[in-house]
Amino acid sequence: xxxxxLLSIATSISFAQDTRDPAADPLGRLDPxxxxxxxMLMDSAHSVGLPYGPLESKALEGIAKRANGRDILVAVRRxxxxxxxxxxxxxxxxxxxxxTAGAGALRVGIAASExxxxxxxxxxxxxxxxxxVLADLVTxxxxxDTASLTISQLWxxxxxxxxxxxxWRSVERxxxxxxxxxxxxxxxxxxxPAKGPSTTVPPPATVRPEDAKS
Amino acid sequence: MTDEVESLDPIVRWIVTEARRPVQADxxxxxxxxxxIKAEPVPSRGLRLVTWLSEPRRxxxxxxxxxxxxxxxxxxxxxxxxxINRGGRPAAVQLPAVAAGQPQLPDSLAPxxxxxxxxxxxxxxxxxVGDFNGWDTGAAPMKAADGTWTVFVSLQPGLHTYSFVVDGxxxxxxPTAPISPDDxxxxxxxxxxxxxxxx
Numbered sequence: 319x320x321x322x323x324l325l326s327i328a329t330s331i332s333f334a335q336d337t338r339d340p341a342a343d344p345l346g347r348l349d350p351x352x353x354x355x356x357x358m359l360m361d362s363a364h365s366v367g368l369p370y371g372p373l374e375s376k377a378l379e380g381i382a383k384r385a386n387g388r389d390i391l392v393a394v395r396r397x398x399x400x401x402x403x404x405x406x407x408x409x410x411x412x413x414x415x416x417x418t419a420g421a422g423a424l425r426v427g428i429a430a431s432e433x434x435x436x437x438x439x440x441x442x443x444x445x446x447x448x449x450x451v452l453a454d455l456v457t458x459x460x461x462x463d464t465a466s467l468t469i470s471q472l473w474x475x476x477x478x479x480x481x482x483x484x485x486w487r488s489v490e491r492x493x494x495x496x497x498x499x500x501x502x503x504x505x506x507x508x509x510x511p512a513k514g515p516s517t518t519v520p521p522p523a524t525v526r527p528e529d530a531k532s
Numbered sequence: 533m534t535d536e537v538e539s540l541d542p543i544v545r546w547i548v549t550e551a552r553r554p555v556q557a558d559x560x561x562x563x564x565x566x567x568x569i570k571a572e573p574v575p576s577r578g579l580r581l582v583t584w585l586s587e588p589r590r591x592x593x594x595x596x597x598x599x600x601x602x603x604x605x606x607x608x609x610x611x612x613x614x615x616i617n618r619g620g621r622p623a624a625v626q627l628p629a630v631a632a633g634q635p636q637l638p639d640s641l642a643p644x645x646x647x648x649x650x651x652x653x654x655x656x657x658x659x660x661v662g663d664f665n666g667w668d669t670g671a672a673p674m675k676a677a678d679g680t681w682t683v684f685v686s687l688q689p690g691l692h693t694y695s696f697v698v699d700g701x702x703x704x705x706x707p708t709a710p711i712s713p714d715d716x717x718x719x720x721x722x723x724x725x726x727x728x729x730x731x
Contacts, residue, residue: 344666383719393717415725425713450723450725454711457711457712476573501626
């Protein structure tokens with residue numbers, strides 16, 4: 319009798335572990351073929367040393383936004399390729415956050431060579447914040463070349479995370495106020511004190527909107 | 533032996549003598565018995581298995597063996613559960629809120645809890661979704677006070693993508709945080725970086 323009771327308890331434990339957490343099968347809301355394809359991409363990412371979390375998150379984001387399976391798969395594939403390219407550009411020592419931020423920068427059109435340049439001059443500093451700010455600025459309308467060159471110069475001259483964050487806040491505020499995005503960036507970048515050799519960012523008086531859009 | 537029998541009570545002696553007397557069996561009885569057995573239909577293998585399984589049995593286990601069996605079964609259950617969980621994805625650990633910051637890239641290394649704010653006076657309900665809660669619209673409902681919606685969420689250190697969901701279907705990026713590139717679904721999300729606490 320006792321054995322039967324213990325058997326029931328053991329069986330209950332096993333079933334409870336299987337069913338206690340709906341998050342154990344987060345992709346269960348995908349149709350089978352999309353789910354299979356997404357999981358294949360996640361496995362591929364894992365097998366080549368890339369984080370699969372961003373892929374899963376993108377699929378779940380698509381589910382939440384009621385996207386169809388095809389669009390979800392396209393989005394997940396795009397993230398996979400961006401992560402892979404980011405790892406190539408940033409090097410094997412890049413962290414998951416840096417890869418995610420680098421993938422975002424690549425997706426807005428920043429050249430892989432620009433990411434590589436940032437990575438070669440990192441001196442042990444994390445690249446996550448500069449890359450996030452870079453992607454944000456381009457998304458808000460700052461020309462890619464202007465954004466890339468400015469962030470790169472600030473980075474090479476010792477700007478810290480807080481400098482990039484302050485820059486982002488100022489530029490965002492200026493853009494909302496109606497300033498041309500490229501001009502706003504160049505003007506605000508000049509306010510950041512150089513912590514290394516003098517910066518080559520042009521002074522604000524010389525910057526015109528048409529120059530910033532070049 | 534004979535002397536012992538002779539010394540017994542006459543009735544007992546008669547019983548012993550009768551018991552020792554060879555039985556004169558019918559010569560054809562053996563043949564009849566074999567024929568009768570052969571005449572019985574042989575049960576099928578399945579029927580024999582069912583009969584064997586359905587027959588009541590009585591097992592007797594000492595307490596020590598019972599305990600060992602129970603421990604083994606519990607172990608199988610636990611290991612089975614672990615194997616199932618290992619096949620899934622690791623779930624983010626939700627830590628209790630210890631401090632509040634702004635929904636932007638935090639300056640301090642210490643906070644792990646982040647306060648998210650959205651000003652939306654016309655909204656009837658707002659929730660926070662992101663990679664930290666599986667984009668589950670029911671995971672982090674926000675509370676309103678004078679049109680300002682807030683929620684505290686404990687986040688793991690790292691880069692997180694998130695969005696606000698207004699009235700159940702409208703995805704809105706955070707106007708006070710950096711935005712991520714096009715999400716592929718026609719919306720823009722926001723980005724928050726929770727830095728690792730200094731040791």
